[in-house]
Amino acid sequence: MAILAKIRQRTLVLILIIGLALFAFVISDVFNNNGGGEKRPTEIGMVNGKGIPYQQFESQVKYAKSIYGSRQTTMQVVNSLWDREVNNVLITQQLDELGITIEKDEIWNLLVTSPNITGNQQFQDEAGVFVEAKLKEYIDNLEATKGSSDNARAAYQNWLQTERYTIIEAKKALYNNLVKAGSIVTVNEGELSYRAENDKVTFKYVQIPYNTIVDSLVQIRESDVKNYISKHKSAFQVEESRDLQYVYFPEVPSKSDEEGTKKAVEEQKKEFAAAEDASAYANINTETNELESFTYQSELPKEVANDLMAMEVGDVYGPYKVGNQYKISRLIETAQLPDSVKTRHILITYAGLQNAKPEIKRTKEEAKQLADSILNVVKRNKSKFADIAKKLSDDTSAPQGGDLTWFNIISSKRLTPKFKDFAYEKEVGTIDVLETPFGFHVIEVEDQKNPQKTVKFATINREVEVTDETLQNLFTVSSKLQSDAQKSPSTFADIAKESNYEVKQVNRVKKLDAKIPGLPEQREIARWAFKEDTKVGAVNRIPVGSGFIVVQVTAKNPAGLASISEASGRVLPILRNEKKAEMIKAKYASATTLAALTSASGKPEQQATSLSMQSPVIPGAGEEQKVVGTAFALNDGDTSKFVAGKSGVFMIQVVSKSAAPAKDTYLAEVNLLRTQRANKATGSVFDALKSAAEIEDNRGIFY
Secondary structure (H helix, E strand, C coil), rough: HHHHHHHCHHHHHHHHHHHHHHHHHHHHHHHCCCCHHHHCCEEEEEECCEEHHHHHHHHHHHHHHHHHHHHHHHHHHHHHHHHHHHHHHHHHHHHHHHHCCCCCHHHHHHHHHHHHHHCHHEEECCCCCHHHHHHHHHHHHHHHHHHHHHHHHHHHHHHHHHHHHHHHHHHHHHHHHHHHHCCCCCCHHHHHHHHHHCCCCEEEEEEEEEHHHCCCCCCCCCCHHHHHHHHCCHHHHEECCCEEEEEEECCCCHHHHHHHHHHHHHHHHHHHHCCCCHHHHHHHCCCCCCCCCCCCCHHHCCCCHHHHHCCCCEEEEEEEEHHHCEEEEEEEEEEEEEEEEEEEEECCCCCCCCCCCCCCCCCCCHHHEEEEEEEEHHHHHHHHHHHHHHHHCCCHHHHHCCCCEEEEHHHHCCHHHHHHHHHHHHHHHCEEEEECEEEEEEEEEEEEEEEEEEEEEEEEECCCCHHHHHHHHHHHHHHHHHHHHHHHHHHHHHHHHHCCCCEEEEEEEEEEEEECCCCCCCCCHHHHHCHHHHHHHHEEEEEEEEEEEEEEEEEEEECEEECCHHHHHHHHHHHHHHHHHHHHHHHCCCCCHHHHHHHCCCCCCEEEEEEEECCCCCCCCEEEEEHHHHHHCCCCCCCCCCCCCCCCCEEEEEEEEECCCCCCCCHHHHHHHHHHHHHCCCCCCCCHHHCCEEECHHHHHHC
């Protein structure tokens, strides 16, 4: 009732909002379909000149959303389908170039062997066997009735999507098989793989870690970073992006809203205190019902726990605030209850319960009868409880004879309320049948300890909500900031700070981003920022979640190489270690033996035993492929020059190398390599095709 009243109170506001939304929709449609604004394309994208129609794509989006529901956002669905569509076009073009097509009879064979179809009871006989004629009859019926109703039309479209998905997957499988067939591995490669795993080397080494030189002693110039980026261009490519600054006006209750809610709860206090039935009065007048149960002091809100525990039965306390609610509570009962209990139970489930095993066929009535029978037996002879639990209980505690061990105040929160109340409020030795959502429990209270005072309250609560006045003020102040900033874009931050608004910066917002850090998910921000007519300095006010954002575009970043500042986080550690390696080599240049290096550096001589190229992990240093590779290149007894590894500079001396015995055949290694290579090829072929294709992506216009 309270919720309906609030909806009625906001009727005018809702009408205005809906009216504005409809007006915006009509205006946007006008601009989208004439020369007055950006004309929307009819295709979601182009792949090597092949268009992907928007209407067809949108149908797929709606179909996918009907399947996934709230498990995936719209943009997650859109991005997944986009990849699938681009993949399909690219593969189709590849197959067309090869003159390979999938015929209708092949498509039908794929449909009638698909587990999703053959496992559908609609297409099976009474014995559960798939009947191809039933599928054909179903399709013929869909085609014949597709224009008879919206539901029939939707069912037909869904079937077309199923057919289309089958064709796409068939093309993908065919193309992947062609790619796999090209994954050739020679016998020599098989032997190399075998030796990389089984040839071993043992060596002594001295390591000078890079962290022995403090970073401040290493000078890295901007030109160094720039040169590194230029030499590794493919690793530092970035998408087109926008830099933004914004002020967020969240829809949160004002101080006035809080005071109004507190006063409304306060006004109920006198009647609540005088009510003959406090529980009934609370249930009628509270906004959300609260469970009435005995509560320990440790479970009460810390700020008011002492006051609540000091109350006498009949007293009313409050208003007090918990979270975003104001409450008043009337003490209706106290009791001395244990803080820990020990119980055991025998659970009898029945068909239809979520936790019931598939083999359970008994009805609810049969389960109750069985539980009552067990109760009669264990009441007469408690010694039989454990044996019966092991044989008949459907709970995971059955092997332990139904023993649930000890529960305390915290761990008992996972019990159902009825089970918890029974365990804590009944006397030790009590045995009875109890029904919960899990089934029927034959439960015994075995022990209790540490009795202490508990309290039971009837409580009235009310959520602190944003009033229309606060909403209007939020609209006004955000609109004023937008207006002032549009008049003087260069002083956006100054104008905001004059009103004590927090200005936040967010850089590298991409065209398809659906979420801005620090804000609720809102796709419209990126869409606006990437419009052709949105210039640097442009300001807009956009609804975001429950509130508004006043946002300004501060920079447009073209696609290409990352800037020095962006790349520095990745490049500096690499360059710093390279320079440290040179400094270490120069410092200990006179050391040509492990003993000399140990003496000069103070670092100990250590030994790495039986390392392979496939597992080049040096104890205490980590993976060092370059160091281990150097060891394999030396002869027994040879000492290396300095080797710059991942974690430091090494000098090594080979103790011994052992070659694994030759094999008659390396077929196992060849087959494993072929499988690995084929999997890698099929996993990367889509990216390879995309990088070589001309792709026009219009997702940002439509979504």
